[in-house]
Amino acid sequence: MTTTQPTAAPLASLAREEQEAFLAAKREEYAALQAEGLTLDLTRGKPSSAQLDLSDALLHLPTTTKDRSGADVRNYGGLEGLTELREIFADLLGVEVAQVVCGGNSSLTMMHDTLVHLLLHGAPESPRPWKDEPVVKFVCPVPGYDRHFTMLADLGIEMVTVDMREDGPDAEAVAALVADDPSIKGMWIVPTYANPTGSVCSQEVAARLMSMPTAAPDFRVFWDNAYAFHHLTEEEAKSADALSLASASGHPDRPVMFASTSKITFAGAGVAVLATSVANKTWFLRHRAMASIGPDKINHLRHVEFFGSPDGVLEHMRRHREIIAPKFAAVDEALTTALGGLGIATWTRPTGGYFVNLDVLDGTATRVVRLAKEAGIALTPAGSAFPHGRDPHDRNIRLAPTFPGLAEVRTAMAGVATCVALAAAEQLVGAGPDQA
Numbered sequence: 001m002t003t004t005q006p007t008a009a010p011l012a013s014l015a016r017e018e019q020e021a022f023l024a025a026k027r028e029e030y031a032a033l034q035a036e037g038l039t040l041d042l043t044r045g046k047p048s049s050a051q052l053d054l055s056d057a058l059l060h061l062p063t064t065t066k067d068r069s070g071a072d073v074r075n076y077g078g079l080e081g082l083t084e085l086r087e088i089f090a091d092l093l094g095v096e097v098a099q100v101v102c103g104g105n106s107s108l109t110m111m112h113d114t115l116v117h118l119l120l121h122g123a124p125e126s127p128r129p130w131k132d133e134p135v136v137k138f139v140c141p142v143p144g145y146d147r148h149f150t151m152l153a154d155l156g157i158e159m160v161t162v163d164m165r166e167d168g169p170d171a172e173a174v175a176a177l178v179a180d181d182p183s184i185k186g187m188w189i190v191p192t193y194a195n196p197t198g199s200v201c202s203q204e205v206a207a208r209l210m211s212m213p214t215a216a217p218d219f220r221v222f223w224d225n226a227y228a229f230h231h232l233t234e235e236e237a238k239s240a241d242a243l244s245l246a247s248a249s250g251h252p253d254r255p256v257m258f259a260s261t262s263k264i265t266f267a268g269a270g271v272a273v274l275a276t277s278v279a280n281k282t283w284f285l286r287h288r289a290m291a292s293i294g295p296d297k298i299n300h301l302r303h304v305e306f307f308g309s310p311d312g313v314l315e316h317m318r319r320h321r322e323i324i325a326p327k328f329a330a331v332d333e334a335l336t337t338a339l340g341g342l343g344i345a346t347w348t349r350p351t352g353g354y355f356v357n358l359d360v361l362d363g364t365a366t367r368v369v370r371l372a373k374e375a376g377i378a379l380t381p382a383g384s385a386f387p388h389g390r391d392p393h394d395r396n397i398r399l400a401p402t403f404p405g406l407a408e409v410r411t412a413m414a415g416v417a418t419c420v421a422l423a424a425a426e427q428l429v430g431a432g433p434d435q436a
Contacts, residue, residue: 010343012428023425029418030371038376040412045195045354045400047263050323054316055265055306062301073297079285082300085271091310093225093259095243095275101284103295107260107272111222112151114256114274117287118185119155123218123253124283130185139177139187141169143357143385143396145195145224148188152387159387160184164194168201171208178214186220192239193227196385196398197357198350206240211249221246223257227353229317230263232325237352243275252277261303263354264317271295271303327401327409331356334410338417344424347399356399357385358416364423365394371419377412 011022065074068084080086081102090097103110119136122129130136136157140149141164152159162173169189178184189209191201209221223242231237242255253276261270274284307313332349335358339345348357360368365382372379380398383391399416401409425431 009341011424012343016429019425019429023422023429023431026418026422026425030375030422033375033415033418036376038411038415040376040404040408040415041378042400042404042409042412042416043378043380044403045263046403047267047320048323048403048405051263051320051402052266054319054323058265058269058302058306061305062298063305064301065298067297067301073301076293078294078297079289079292080281081271081295082297082304084304085300088304088307088310088313089259089273090275092229092313093257093273093275094239094241095257098278099243099275099281101274101281101288102300103272103274105260105268105270105272105296105299106262107224107226107258107274108147108151110272110274111148111224111258113288113291114222114284115151115155115157117284118218118220121287123220124279125253126218133183133185135183137181137184139169139174139184140387141187141189141194142387143196143398144188145190145226146380146384146389148222148224149387157185158183161387164197164199166197166199168194168199168205169209171205171212174209175212178212178216178219180215182215184214185216185218186222188222188224190224190226191228191242192225192237193230193350193353195226195353196355198348198353198355200237200352201240203240203245206242207245207249210242210246210251210254219254221255223255225257225259226263228259229313230354231317231321231352232328233321233351235351243277247277253280256280264313264320265303265306269299271300324402326406327404328356330406330409331399331401331413334413335417338414339420342421342424345420354400354402356401358397358399358420359395360397360420361424361427362393362395364420364427365391365397367423367426368397368416368419371422372416375415375419377415377419379416 065072067073067082085102086097086100090100119130137160138152138157140159140161142161163170228239246252246254257275260272335347344361346359369379369382383389385396385398
């Protein structure tokens with residue numbers, strides 16, 4: 001993941017009359033953009049229909065009703081999931097089969113269930129259920145994944161932020177926070193191709209997070225490996241080995257890893273995965289047994305037959321890359337062409353994942369999103385990558401280019417660049433939206 005840097009004199013360095021001329025030109029461009037009557041959507045990181053088509057063979061599977069052991073997958077049982085599927089994901093995630101649970105179609109559900117179990121019952125080493133603590137807090141790297149933050153907010157868990165860097169969260173900042181505050185019970189991290197920055201957590205940062213002393217004896221790291229296999233280049237980042245690092249540091253129960261096939265096969269009909277220590281897994285299944293007699297093993301077997309092996313998953317993801325990598329290139333091309341050298345925006349060039357992180361001139365992100373909306377281009381609300389949707393600098397915008405077609409991405413991003421430039425010029429000249 002790299003971030004663009006200005007290469008020429010920034011807009012702020014121009015003479016006043018030059019800035020005013022630039023503003024006038026951008027207002028004309030924006031009027032022309034509005035006249036196009038666009039209806040484009042870059043709000044959510046959804047797979048496109050072309051990506052979903054790659055998995056249509058699933059609709060004709062499985063070819064049998066029996067798993068490898070001869071058990072009928074149509075019946076109750078098998079709470080930890082089909083062994084054959086657990087073997088595939090154990091290999092892909094670099095963990096032991098005994099550490100893996102395969103569930104329903106949503107890893108977000110497994111995350112929510114884990115949090116609720118912790119609130120209601122506490123972890124095995126908790127002095128009391130988390131709900132009985134005066135305050136429960138989570139560390140949240142920012143910019144980060146909005147659904148993590150809204151889940152915490154819904155459950156009444158307070159959020160403490162640290163910066164997300166190119167090599168992962170600011171580990172020293174995390175360590176300082178958790179060392180003396182027992183109310184900080186956990187943290188989120190998307191370790192590989194983070195949402196939205198595309199950052200990849202290094203082995204060194206992961207080791208620090210897994211070994212650092214924590215005031216809470218039941219501190220958990222929610223390791224959301226949602227994009228572990230979603231590479232955009234031939235050079236494929238390898239996720240840090242969180243479970244082994246934690247075990248070697250004497251904290252085997254600290255990480256709880258999540259993954260899914262939501263952006264691999266069918267977004268609404270994939271399979272979710274949880275991987276953690278055997279002790280954590282036993283704890284999770286004990287509580288899960290109160291709500292389920294087993295997952296959809298027919299869907300598990302369907303995926304086993306479709307993939308065949310871990311290599312089958314990786315090959316399938318290379319076909320995804322062929323579809324979406326050009327869209328990410330189109331985002332960079334449009335922004336570079338329109339904004340390069342102006343000093344009013346930086347953006348990431350991720351090597352994997354589903355998003356581009358765009359930082360505009362401080363104080364203008366909300367204006368950019370509004371301008372885009374009024375021109376028929378829907379963007380994720382400014383500040384969504386921060387707890388409670390509040391970006392203290394009002395500069396961050398998450399771009400999601402996977403769902404639209406390539407031509408639509410090019411059109412949308414040209415429009416977004418116009419909005420970024422117009423909002424920046426308005427601010428630099430001191431001309432508000434009502435002073436056109």
